[in-house]
Amino acid sequence: MKVPQIDLWAHHEPLMEEFRQAMDRVVRSNQFILGQEEKDFEKACAEYLEVKHAIGVGNGTDALAISLRALGIGPGDEVITTPFTFIATCEVIVALGAKPVFVDIKPDTCNMDSAKIEPAITAKTKVILPVHLYGQAAEMDPILEIARKHGLKTLEDAAQAFGSTYKSRKVGGLGDVTIFSFFPTKNLGALGDGGLITTNDDDLYEKCRLIRVHGAPKKYYHTLVGQNSRLDTLQAAFLRIKLNRIDEYNQKRTDNAQAYSGVLKDFVGVPVTHSDCNHIFHQYTIRTNKRDELKQFLNQNAIGIGIHYPYPLHLQPVFKDLELEKGSFPEAEKAANEVMSLPVFPELTTEQRAYVIDKVKEFFS
Numbered sequence: 001m002k003v004p005q006i007d008l009w010a011h012h013e014p015l016m017e018e019f020r021q022a023m024d025r026v027v028r029s030n031q032f033i034l035g036q037e038e039k040d041f042e043k044a045c046a047e048y049l050e051v052k053h054a055i056g057v058g059n060g061t062d063a064l065a066i067s068l069r070a071l072g073i074g075p076g077d078e079v080i081t082t083p084f085t086f087i088a089t090c091e092v093i094v095a096l097g098a099k100p101v102f103v104d105i106k107p108d109t110c111n112m113d114s115a116k117i118e119p120a121i122t123a124k125t126k127v128i129l130p131v132h133l134y135g136q137a138a139e140m141d142p143i144l145e146i147a148r149k150h151g152l153k154t155l156e157d158a159a160q161a162f163g164s165t166y167k168s169r170k171v172g173g174l175g176d177v178t179i180f181s182f183f184p185t186k187n188l189g190a191l192g193d194g195g196l197i198t199t200n201d202d203d204l205y206e207k208c209r210l211i212r213v214h215g216a217p218k219k220y221y222h223t224l225v226g227q228n229s230r231l232d233t234l235q236a237a238f239l240r241i242k243l244n245r246i247d248e249y250n251q252k253r254t255d256n257a258q259a260y261s262g263v264l265k266d267f268v269g270v271p272v273t274h275s276d277c278n279h280i281f282h283q284y285t286i287r288t289n290k291r292d293e294l295k296q297f298l299n300q301n302a303i304g305i306g307i308h309y310p311y312p313l314h315l316q317p318v319f320k321d322l323e324l325e326k327g328s329f330p331e332a333e334k335a336a337n338e339v340m341s342l343p344v345f346p347e348l349t350t351e352q353r354a355y356v357i358d359k360v361k362e363f364f365s
């Protein structure tokens with residue numbers, strides 16, 4: 001049996017007729033960038049995410065950059081974030097000339113440890129940027145409280161957490177600004193690139209909307225230096241079809257996760273869901289100190305796995321100027337050596353799931 005890490009064709013095949021109809025509509029409308037379908041998608045996202053504003057952009061990385069620019073971040077500023085995330089979270093901070101300041105993660109959830117934030121705050125700190133890793137929200141109440149106390153803004157990277165909740169509230173309207181990615185393998189994925197910014201703040205909404213279209217409030221009239229990062233109409237139309245089913249997709253991921261954990265807890269460290277959170281399992285990430293051997297064994301048995309992530313950001317060559325040494329963030333470094341994501345996509349069959357479980361058990365027996 002073969003089990004891929006993710007099977008996008010199995011995900012898309014049942015939707016093909018709706019995709020064809022959407023394409024027909026969009027091509028006939030002659031609107032390819034933003035457009036009415038994109039506006040409708042933004043509205044549907046805002047309603048679903050229980051937030052006032054949603055802004056469709058080119059991808060999740062641009063969503064981060066536009067949000068930071070709207071928050072006024074530039075040279076001399078510091079942004080507190082996690083060293084255990086995808087490069088984009090940190091790359092945008094550096095690209096704007098600001099400095100990322102890392103705080104270590106909690107060993108159970110791999111999310112930023114809120115208890116380590118206050119000692120990292122300096123006079124230059126402007127933003128706290130937590131990541132809702134693997135589909136589970138970071139500790140938002142303590143983070144928002146620290147931000148309030150120190151007059152800081154929050155930007156949440158929810159690229160992996162569409163539909164996730166914290167204390168029964170959807171991620172997307174908790175802090176000042178939140179971003180999502182619609183990269184095809186994300187739990188809500190486009191058929192290409194796409195991203196979203198959400199906020200309840202009218203001023204930040206206006207700024208983000210302007211920045212995504214060359215700082216132009218009307219055609220050929222520019223009030224600030226922006227960039228070009230707009231969601232394609234076609235992608236918005238495709239995403240709308242999947243948005244209608246996102247709860248079902250997230251539930252299937254959760255069912256797979258629960259089935260895995262019920263057995264695998266006796267062999268490996270299984271994901272911990274915090275009682276405040278509804279984890280949507282964008283990734284089902286286990287931990288074991290035999291990670292590399294298990295990876296090889298599963299690959300030999302035609303099971304696709306992912307390592308999210310093999311190198312913590314403070315040890316990436318690209319950030320050598322930060323002069324952070326091995327040992328600076330021990331929990332992130334340990335996680336990088338131990339984590340492995342198993343196939344958890346919604347269309348995973350019970351036979352495939354049982355096969356993965358059997359192979360993990362076989363490895364440890």
Ligand SMILES: Cc1ncc(COP(=O)(O)O)c(C=O)c1O
Pocket residue numbers: 059060061062085086088089131157159160181182183193194195
């Ligand atoms: C945590 C995180 N942040 C940001 C991004 C960037 O999103 P995109 O690939 O849409 O630019 C991703 C996804 O790749 C991600 O996983």
